[in-house]
Amino acid sequence: xxxxxRGDIFECDVLVAGSGAAGMAAAITxxxxxxxxxxxxxxxxxxxxxxxxxxxxxxxxxxxxxAYGIEETPDQARTYLRHExxxxxxxxxVDAFLAxxxxxxxxxxxxxxxxxxxxxxxxxxxxxxxxxxxxGRSMVTRPFDGRELGDHIKTLGRPLPELTVFxxxxxxxxxxxxxxxxxxxxxxxxYVVRRLSRHLMDVLRYGRGMTLTNGNAxxxxxxxxxxxLDIPLWLSSPVRELTVENGAVTGAVVxxxxxxxxxxxxxxxxxxxxxxxHDVARRKKMFPHAPTGHEHFSPGPTGNTGDGLRLAxxxxxxxxxxxxxxxxxxxxxxxxxxxGSGGVMPHxxxxxxxxxxxxxxxxxRFANEGNSYHDFVQAMMKATxxxxxIAAWLVCDHEALRKYGLGCVPxxxxxxxxxxxxxxxxxxxxxxxxxxxxGIDARGLKETVAQLNATAAQGQDAAFxxxxxxxxxxxxxALHGPNPCIAPLAHxxxxxxxxxxxxxxxxxxxxxxANARALDAEGRxxxxxxxxxxDMASIMGGNYPGAGITLGPALTFGYVAGRHLAAxxxxxxxxx
Numbered sequence: 001x002x003x004x005x006r007g008d009i010f011e012c013d014v015l016v017a018g019s020g021a022a023g024m025a026a027a028i029t030x031x032x033x034x035x036x037x038x039x040x041x042x043x044x045x046x047x048x049x050x051x052x053x054x055x056x057x058x059x060x061x062x063x064x065x066x067a068y069g070i071e072e073t074p075d076q077a078r079t080y081l082r083h084e085x086x087x088x089x090x091x092x093x094v095d096a097f098l099a100x101x102x103x104x105x106x107x108x109x110x111x112x113x114x115x116x117x118x119x120x121x122x123x124x125x126x127x128x129x130x131x132x133x134x135x136g137r138s139m140v141t142r143p144f145d146g147r148e149l150g151d152h153i154k155t156l157g158r159p160l161p162e163l164t165v166f167x168x169x170x171x172x173x174x175x176x177x178x179x180x181x182x183x184x185x186x187x188x189x190x191y192v193v194r195r196l197s198r199h200l201m202d203v204l205r206y207g208r209g210m211t212l213t214n215g216n217a218x219x220x221x222x223x224x225x226x227x228x229l230d231i232p233l234w235l236s237s238p239v240r241e242l243t244v245e246n247g248a249v250t251g252a253v254v255x256x257x258x259x260x261x262x263x264x265x266x267x268x269x270x271x272x273x274x275x276x277x278h279d280v281a282r283r284k285k286m287f288p289h290a291p292t293g294h295e296h297f298s299p300g301p302t303g304n305t306g307d308g309l310r311l312a313x314x315x316x317x318x319x320x321x322x323x324x325x326x327x328x329x330x331x332x333x334x335x336x337x338x339x340g341s342g343g344v345m346p347h348x349x350x351x352x353x354x355x356x357x358x359x360x361x362x363x364x365r366f367a368n369e370g371n372s373y374h375d376f377v378q379a380m381m382k383a384t385x386x387x388x389x390i391a392a393w394l395v396c397d398h399e400a401l402r403k404y405g406l407g408c409v410p411x412x413x414x415x416x417x418x419x420x421x422x423x424x425x426x427x428x429x430x431x432x433x434x435x436x437x438x439g440i441d442a443r444g445l446k447e448t449v450a451q452l453n454a455t456a457a458q459g460q461d462a463a464f465x466x467x468x469x470x471x472x473x474x475x476x477x478a479l480h481g482p483n484p485c486i487a488p489l490a491h492x493x494x495x496x497x498x499x500x501x502x503x504x505x506x507x508x509x510x511x512x513x514a515n516a517r518a519l520d521a522e523g524r525x526x527x528x529x530x531x532x533x534x535d536m537a538s539i540m541g542g543n544y545p546g547a548g549i550t551l552g553p554a555l556t557f558g559y560v561a562g563r564h565l566a567a568x569x570x571x572x573x574x575x576x
Contacts, residue, residue, distance in 0.1 A: 008261050012038040014565050015252055015265040016272060017239045017308060020048030022533025022554035023272030024222035025104070028112060029562025031229045035267060039231060040254050042238035043303045044155065046223060048274045049505060049534065051157030052301070053215030054348075055141040056548035057116070057555060059101035062139070064109075064118050070136030074098045080124065080131030085541025088323055093539045096514035097556050104559035105139075112225035114218075115142040123470035124546040125372040134470060138547040141218040146210040148224055153206070155235060156223065159216050160299055161337060162345040162408050165196075167203065169213050176349075180404065183412060218551070237261075239307065242269060242315045242529070249315055249528035267565050268528040271518075272558065275506035275534030276306030277327065286326040286508055289381055289390050289501050297332050297502045299344040308535035312510045315529055318521040320508050323542035328550060329377035331392065332502035335408045336422040344502060345408045347394070348373060352466075352475035354487035355400030357452060358392045358499070360384065363435065363444025365452075366392070368464040370472030370485045374544030377501055393438055393496045395445070397489045404477070407497045426496040434494040449489050459483030505550045507538035516561035530561040 013035040016027045023039060031037045045051070060077035077098055082089050108114040116139040124132045146153045159169040170176050181188040195211075202210040212220045226233065237256040242249050243264075251265040276282045277298035284293030298304075309319050331351075335343040350356060352370035359365055360383060367379035384390045394406055402412040409419050419425035428434030431449060435442035455462055459482035467473060467485035476484030510531040511519045518529040533554040540549050 008259060010261055010263045012036045012265055013267045015263050016270045018048060018272035018274060019046035019233060020050040020272060020274060020533055021218060021551050022558040024226055025555045025558025026270045026532055026562040027231050028225050028229060029559045030565050031231050032111060033566030035566055037231050039233045040237040040239060041235050044236045045157040046155060046233060046235060047157030047219030049300050050215050051219040052160040055214035055218040056138055058138050058546045058548035058552040059105055060137045062102045062105045064116055064139060065136040068118060068120055076131050083130045084543040084545045088541030090539055092514045097539055097553055100560055101556040104556045113221045117142050122547060123474055125471050125544060127470040144212040144217040144220045146212045146220055149220055152223060156220055162343045167209060169216055180411060239311060242311050244315050249526060268530055270530040270532060270561050271308035271312060271535045272533040273308030273535050274304035275509060276309055277304050277503050277506055278302050279306035282306050297334060297344050297500055299332060299346050299502055309510060312518055316520045316526055317518045318511045320511050320537035323507050325542040326508040327503035327506045328374055328544055330373040330502050330504050331377055331499040333407045333497050333499050335424045338418060346502060347407060347499060349475045350406050352472055352485050353404040354477055354480045354485055355489055356394060356396045358394050359445060359448055360392055361440060363441040363448055365448055365463060368466045370466050370475060372544055390501055392499050393440055394499060395496045397491050398493050399491055401495050427493050429493045431494055434496055438496040453488040456486050456488040459486050461486050505534045507542055509535050509537040511537050515564040516557045532557040532561050
């Protein structure tokens with residue numbers, strides 16, 4: 001337990017700022033090794049970006065993969081990350097990640113409430129690249145019963161509304177397939193009815209669903225683990241400044257319940273505040289597509305305003321500014337919720353479905369729609385003419401829309417009316433009519449659709465090869481042939497949704513060493529200061545290699561930070 005609070009002073013061994021996967025991992029690791037830990041969270045709910053994420057983690061070489069017969073050497077994954085990161089490859093931190101990631105997974109799955117499932121085949125996003133793999137690296141958090149959190153379920157961060165059905169976050173993979181096939185398969189229909197019924201009963205009894213999935217499950221499982229270790233968590237308690245003595249970080253000033261509390265951290269402070277997706281000033285500086293800082297729309301928590309980066313800089317830390325992409329890009333659409341508030345919908349899998357294409361304002365396709373969201377946005381940026389808004393439209397026909405849904409628009413039998421009335425979904429009986437509604441060049445759109453339709457029935461995409469890559473096919477429709485990602489746009493009415501640029505987390509974070517210790521501009525360690533999660537500069541070099549490349553390193557380097565703090569404390573005690 002922490003040393004306790006005396007007036008406006010609180011003492012502990014380790015102060016962790018942020019309650020997402022990285023912060024929780026650091027706290028749990030340090031506490032399990034005997035240190036007194038305090039977690040402080042800026043927001044009134046815990047979980048951060050993690051709570052509304054997909055809950056996937058990318059960590060090669062785990063015992064979970066080996067249990068499925070998937071064997072690989074660290075050299076294979078290292079080759080892949082070197083290819084992905086290019087000139088921004090950080091050998092020391094990548095080696096630390098590859099060596100420690102499997103160890104971290106073993107620790108959390110044997111000593112805490114954390115559990116994962118791994119699909120046999122979930123390919124890397126560039127599986128065909130050197131060192132790429134068809135599976136065994138991406139794992140998803142196993143669903144969790146929220147009732148195990150007791151009253152603490154009330155302050156768990158909610159999932160992103162746009163990714164829920166009646167407020168229910170669907171589990172990845174099989175569960176989504178069941179919902180898509182509910183009108184075509186009796187087995188799926190029974191599954192969906194049972195799942196919805198259980199969710200409704202939970203809402204009536206508890207005010208929310210209790211079957212936590214994806215990122216909500218990850219945040220819930222980590223919180224349960226922290227609670228089991230009696231780690232205190234202060235909500236609505238932002239860090240205002242770090243305290244520095246003789247060049248070392250010794251704690252922080254935390255705003256709590258209307259007063260300033262000076263927290264003395266005997267061993268160190270871990271910054272895990274979620275990066276800067278809602279820091280307009282830093283977006284303006286680092287996002288080329290956002291010259292005023294406002295041309296960007298993040299589905300991340302609005303509280304992620306770069307606090308950790310500013311705190312580190314004030315203590316002498318350095319923020320990485322050389323990455324080719326300062327964030328993990330994702331195309332998003334802006335929707336109006338039924339309560340009138342605005343929403344941001346990330347487009348993960350709809351782009352890959354057969355009968356769906358993406359065009360610019362000129363009506364022309366510009367990329368393989370089935371590629372990863374990060375790659376797709378880069379193609380958007382490159383293809384848009386200077387001075388024009390960077391935007392694209394997803395276009396499909398009636399059959400594709402009702403079969404797969406599109407963005408926030410659900411598949412049959414759910415109604416479309418709300419989305420049509422708000423203008424989120426554009427509709428036209430003909431391509432000419434749709435183009436007029438969406439502001440797309442009609443001639444270009446008709447030529448594009450005609451070109452695709454000429455070979456679509458044979459499963460061919462001569463222009464961009466949609467369906468030619470393993471990741472394309474994984475996100476397509478396995479029951480559609482001959483290409484799971486290609487079908488004609490043949491029968492009106494036709495539909496379109498406008499997409500702009502968002503992110504799944506920022507890459508340009510605090511520069512650290514292989515032990516997650518913050519470094520200054522000259523590469524010197526700042527004693528007592530650590531960073532993890534999206535506050536740490538990404539080890540991916542500005543690229544996006546596979547599902548879970550933010551949460552995988554977040555869990556790993558949170559573990560690394562907690563372990564190093566405990567080892568340092570042990571060494572100091574031995575010396576004393």
